[in-house]
Amino acid sequence: MxxxxxxxxxxxxxxxxxxxxxxxxKLQASVEAGTNLLIYSKRRMGKSSLIxxxxxxxxxxxxxxxxxxxxxxKEDFARLLLKSLSHVKLNKSVLxxxxxxxxxxxxxxxxDPKNDKYGIRPTLSSLTFDEMMQDFFAAIQGLSEKQPxxxxxxxxxxxxxxxxxxxxxxxxxxxQERNTNxxxxxxxxxxxxxxxxxxxxxxxxxxxxxxxxTPLAFEDIRAYVSQHLNISDDDLGYLCTDIAxxxxxxxxxxxxxLYVGKAKTPIRREMIDQALDEILNEKEATFRLLFDxxxxxxxxxxxxxxxxxxKLYSEAVLQQLxxxxxxxxxxxxxxxARELIDKENERYFIxxxxxxxxxxxxxxx
Ligand SMILES: Nc1ncnc2c1ncn2[C@@H]1O[C@H](COP(=O)(O)OP(=O)(O)OP(=O)(O)O)[C@@H](O)[C@H]1O
Ligand SMILES: [Mg+2]
Numbered sequence: 001m002x003x004x005x006x007x008x009x010x011x012x013x014x015x016x017x018x019x020x021x022x023x024x025x026k027l028q029a030s031v032e033a034g035t036n037l038l039i040y041s042k043r044r045m046g047k048s049s050l051i052x053x054x055x056x057x058x059x060x061x062x063x064x065x066x067x068x069x070x071x072x073x074k075e076d077f078a079r080l081l082l083k084s085l086s087h088v089k090l091n092k093s094v095l096x097x098x099x100x101x102x103x104x105x106x107x108x109x110x111x112d113p114k115n116d117k118y119g120i121r122p123t124l125s126s127l128t129f130d131e132m133m134q135d136f137f138a139a140i141q142g143l144s145e146k147q148p149x150x151x152x153x154x155x156x157x158x159x160x161x162x163x164x165x166x167x168x169x170x171x172x173x174x175x176q177e178r179n180t181n182x183x184x185x186x187x188x189x190x191x192x193x194x195x196x197x198x199x200x201x202x203x204x205x206x207x208x209x210x211x212x213x214t215p216l217a218f219e220d221i222r223a224y225v226s227q228h229l230n231i232s233d234d235d236l237g238y239l240c241t242d243i244a245x246x247x248x249x250x251x252x253x254x255x256x257x258l259y260v261g262k263a264k265t266p267i268r269r270e271m272i273d274q275a276l277d278e279i280l281n282e283k284e285a286t287f288r289l290l291f292d293x294x295x296x297x298x299x300x301x302x303x304x305x306x307x308x309x310x311k312l313y314s315e316a317v318l319q320q321l322x323x324x325x326x327x328x329x330x331x332x333x334x335x336x337a338r339e340l341i342d343k344e345n346e347r348y349f350i351x352x353x354x355x356x357x358x359x360x361x362x363x364x365x
Pocket of ligand 1: 049
């Protein structure tokens with residue numbers, strides 16, 4: 001793929017990061033106050049990019065990032081936290097005392113040839129979950145005596161699926177005992193799961209301030225896009241809102257295709273529609289396969305979500321679809337469990353904007 005100023009299939013940091021000044025300031029304030037932040041948004045909005053961009057801007061804070069998306073066992077979680085230490089850049093003075101930081105863990109020193117920064121790489125031998133967690137948190141406490149530490153755990157809702165221990169209770173204990181120099185950022189996209197981890201009476205209740213990441217501001221998008229594309233405000237609005245429905249990734253994908261095809265010429269609306277066709281055509285086979293493995297009720301439910309959203313279980317909708325309420329409810333539950341649909345404010349929706357548009361097209365034809 002040729003490079004473009006619009007990354008749509010990787011995180012956006014540095015020059016390609018479209019301003020999020022308010023959100024970066026929020027993170028900064030949270031870290032400075034030593035408090036914890038729970039960031040959530042729909043998928044593909046820019047949570048991970050925001051965290052990475054924030055970390056890049058930090059000069060005197062130790063920044064630790066762990067993405068726990070794939071984690072299903074408590075040991076994996078602990079290992080991932082420890083491994084995340086290998087990406088941390090440390091000063092020489094901290095490194096000298098490294099042996100004091102870890103009780104059981106052995107580690108190697110690393111040097112990044114690009115910037116001569118020192119780091120560490122733990123060698124994970126046969127430690128138990130408790131030992132790994134204790135060592136990790138002891139190390140964090142030690143590090144935070146010299147410098148502020150921020151720990152971002154991305155896709156945090158995944159810990160709700162770890163059944164072999166109460167990780168939330170475990171984390172609560174550490175969070176309560178931590179130095180004021182340590183702060184956490186928890187991020188994720190499944191709002192109901194995430195907020196249930198922090199709900200009243202849950203172990204993490206009141207352990208973090210909640211922050212909903214909203215779509216990029218139109219003025220910020222326009223300021224950035226106008227440096228690279230000749231596009232009217234009207235057409236940019238059409239692209240961002242009508243087509244991408246404010247999903248940052250979809251917006252970037254469309255902009256990328258326009259850029260690669262027609263960087264110098266004025267963008268016309270047909271070109272935006274063509275770019276959308278290209279995206280949907282490219283995904284056709286994948287979406288078709290995904291749809292083909294659904295059973296009849298699940299397909300009906302998918303269509304119902306695209307069309308009805310909030311009024312899903314109304315008599316009129318049920319009658320039109322020819323399905324009973326309980327059959328629809330059960331299909332909705334299955335789709336929800338497979339993450340093909342999501343729910344916000346009592347309304348179901350398809351979290352992948354391109355899939356939603358593809359389904360809309362298929363149903364219209
Ligand atoms: N501030 C930004 N400027 C430019 N592009 C961005 C910005 N934020 C996100 N993007 C782009 O949007 C896409 C999705 O971003 P990212 O992966 O950070 O979102 P996310 O909310 O973490 O998604 P997920 O829920 O899938 O983990 C990426 O292609 C990224 O390049
Ligand atoms: Mg992410």
